[in-house]
Amino acid sequence: MPRSGRNSSVSGVAGPETRADSVVLVHSSDVHVDHHYTPKLFDGDGTGSLRAVLTAARNVQADAVLLAGDTFDCHRLPDPLLETTAEVLREFNIPVVILPGNHDPAVDDAVFHHRAFDGLSCLSVLGVTHGEAVLFEDLDLEVWGRAHRDYSDMDPFAAIRARSTQWQVAMGHGHYVPEPDRSTRLRPSWLIGDAELNATGADYVALGHWNRRVKVGSGPVEAWYSGSFDYAQSVNVVRLERGIPVAVEPLALELPENFSQFNAGQFA
Numbered sequence: 001m002p003r004s005g006r007n008s009s010v011s012g013v014a015g016p017e018t019r020a021d022s023v024v025l026v027h028s029s030d031v032h033v034d035h036h037y038t039p040k041l042f043d044g045d046g047t048g049s050l051r052a053v054l055t056a057a058r059n060v061q062a063d064a065v066l067l068a069g070d071t072f073d074c075h076r077l078p079d080p081l082l083e084t085t086a087e088v089l090r091e092f093n094i095p096v097v098i099l100p101g102n103h104d105p106a107v108d109d110a111v112f113h114h115r116a117f118d119g120l121s122c123l124s125v126l127g128v129t130h131g132e133a134v135l136f137e138d139l140d141l142e143v144w145g146r147a148h149r150d151y152s153d154m155d156p157f158a159a160i161r162a163r164s165t166q167w168q169v170a171m172g173h174g175h176y177v178p179e180p181d182r183s184t185r186l187r188p189s190w191l192i193g194d195a196e197l198n199a200t201g202a203d204y205v206a207l208g209h210w211n212r213r214v215k216v217g218s219g220p221v222e223a224w225y226s227g228s229f230d231y232a233q234s235v236n237v238v239r240l241e242r243g244i245p246v247a248v249e250p251l252a253l254e255l256p257e258n259f260s261q262f263n264a265g266q267f268a
């Protein structure tokens with residue numbers, strides 16, 4: 001379907017095609033805005049990874065961008081970097097949903113509370129500006145996920161949210177294994193298993209924490225790690241269209257010519 005009719009829908013005029021008939025999401029994770037690693041890859045710009053993701057989103061006219069954890073490398077970042085981050089978000093003005101991860105959990109002194117982000121209506125942060133879900137009424141879409149709230153272990157899909165909208169997307173930041181064994185402490189944290197992914201019943205599950213782009217799970221639910229900007233060097237473009245299966249495709253990021261994988265994969 002052509003996407004041209006959407007402006008009339010935005011203004012509230014019900015046409016034969018509403019925005020909810022065809023929703024485009026861009027999913028990324030582990031963007032790691034910071035002042036040490038990311039600037040080395042983007043000619044000194046610590047927000048270069050975020051810009052690359054948002055450029056991809058703009059190129060496919062995404063309705064929203066999902067950042068599944070570790071958007072920021074940590075919470076001790078210089079004010080100017082956070083101000084630039086807010087400027088970038090404002091410049092692109094695409095709705096962005098951030099799920100706090102293990103590097104940027106929703107703690108009291110999280111970067112998300114910085115004044116630079118005050119009044120930034122395009123930004124929703126699960127566990128900070130919102131509880132466990134963000135509703136996009138015009139898209140008939142709900143995006144939910146459990147934020148990391150401290151630096152300890154947690155279960156990203158401990159509680160499953162019932163569907164209340166036509167489209168439902170879940171987010172999680174953690175480590176996938178088909179059948180998590182939580183009985184031993186000698187294991188990775190933030191485990192995510194097949195049964196939990198299937199239980200979401202979501203149209204799409206946007207995962208983060210791994211640098212690799214890969215589909216996981218064993219059931220009908222489309223659950224994907226997007227992979228990171230430095231390793232996968234792409235985002236996932238997710239198309240939700242009434243009457244046809246969810247389509248998930250990679251879109252290569254536009255990266256600087258001199259971009260190199262400087263110690264790629266150092267994060268998790």
Ligand SMILES: [Mn+2]
Nearest residue numbers: 070102209268
């Ligand atoms: Mn992580």
